[in-house]
Amino acid sequence: MEKGKLQEYWKINLGYLIGLLIAWFVVSYGFGILLVEPLNAIKLGGFKLGFWFAQQGSIYIFVVLIFVYVSLMNTLDKKFDVHED
């Protein structure tokens, strides 16, 4: 495939990465560490919200982020015809 197309593919990939890594940073380092105290003023059932993000929420979101990336990339691979098989 010609070079320009591949570069476009790579650019879109980098865009996905930046977006998802921002989410990754915000839920763990943001909500779970830097903003933990203000968030702790909010309650989620018996959890303080900041504490919940640090010990539960961030992990769930990590899982979601990976699956979002997988599905975005599978679509992108097909669109640019760089998918295997």
Next chain:
Amino acid sequence: MDVQTWTYIIVGITFLIYIAIAIWAKAGSTKEFYVAGAGVPPLMNGMATAADWMSAASFISMAGLISFMGYDGSVYLMGWTGGYVLLALLLAPYLRKFGKFTVPDFVGDRYYSNVARTVAVICAIFVSFTYVAGQMRGVGVVFSRFLEVDINTGIVIGMCIVFFYAVLGGMKGITYTQVAQYCVLIFAYMVPAIFLSMIIAGTPIPQLGMGGSGSDGVYLLDKLDNLHVELGFAAYTNGSKPMIDVFAITLALMVGTAGLPHVIVRFFTVPKVRDARISAGWALIFIALLYTTAPAIATFARLNLIDTVSNQSYAELPSWFKKWEKTGLLAWMDKNEDGKIQYLGKAKNGGDAFEGKPAFTKETGEHGQQLLSNKATDNANELFIDNDIMVLANPEIGQLPNWVIALVAAGGLAAALSTAAGLLLVISTSVAHDLIKKQINPNISEKSELLYARIAVAIAIVIAGYFGINPPGFVAQVVAFAFGLAAASFFPVIILGIFSKRMNKEGAISGMLAGLIFTAAYIVYFKFISPDMNKPEFWWFGISPEGIGTVGMLLNVAVSMAVSRITPEPPREIQELVDSLRYPKGAGEASAH
């Protein structure tokens, strides 16, 4: 049936399964031995990765650690899961596309340099040995506590089992055994947790129970916060570490996870690039199941412990307390001679109950407690508790049937053995492939390379067993090393190798060395040279040795960027190699060349 009989039966059955799988999955080629023929389905690879990753420490110690650290324990929860996002997004697909066998392979080829390869090999071997000694010890501990055999006998039994399936099956045998081991360990972890959650929070889902309330309608976490403050501990949900240190440790653990060779190599074993991405996702789901349950166990166990022991008279304690006292995981020194247990934190004149680990005199005191020969400290706390008790004693605290207790033993063994096997394979591959084949004698036949790999596993098992039997006093300290070094060396070098075409060998080597030397020096200084200075007021920027890998990583990136800009750009074919990593098409097979 008693606990011991159950334990022999359940552990025996699981060991037979592992051996049967090993015979079925015998490796015939180096490709099968190193990367399971790159034919592992992604779901199974995810399960194997999870078992590979979750060690004896995750299974036995982590919940207890969080239980004592409260919010501060989050560094382990986020740190040991968030790395998988980095793996799935930044490493796994590209390394799979690269399609060789090992991490030093990538470093050596991408940076067209045997010096870089050698630095990588040394790091891989060091990190893996650090880790594996702890696993062997874990095997011995589980054996000695549950089957009442000598710790050393336990280690030897563990060595024989690992020897059998690692030497015979290589990565192929290890992978399919790990799938079985994951099932055993997660079942063993969840069953007591579910029972405990039903007893304490009235719901079978521990993750919800943790945020629920007990029979008195008070939220468990609120109750725990109040109890903590009352007894002089920092509130459970607030923690006491400085924020910058929490930040640095979490980042060092995440990046370290993504840089550990035995984790990375798992993504070489799947057929396609897209399988590498999704198998990181499966791995994290399987890991998250345990990692979101652990803080719930921590909460339940902490509440239960304080309720059961604080200010209670020793004579009336339940029998599990006395049983675990015999193992040295619990100890009570009646300093004020009132016959009751005072369990207090720093703010209420608490602290360590006595100096060092418990040393029993073998005599019993007037209340029936095991007497200690340790020197008493001058604070008012009387109770010593080892972290490990929280998971190990759970089934008894919850008064669960004997087979559940036996299951915990089998789970602990599965966790330790699966991690040990993965690490041993990295060591053997590093020796047989990266050193012998790539550097000493490139002309050896596949058959003799396979033989060298098997011999290397065997030798590595013996050395690991030796360290398990004679643990160097610093095993606990060196874990910080493993993560710090992985964070400061492998992670930046691989990421830059994929995402920057301009990165050349001069940059990579100087960056790795700068990161390694800085991180190692900081850890060695505070852990070995002047341990009494290992306090926040002496740390740089308030970052502890556990978190310094973060700074080492930044330093590595800064140095490599700077050096690569003033040295020649990498050769044309290397830039083309980097280009080809970025597109999945034609992933090709994992191959020696």
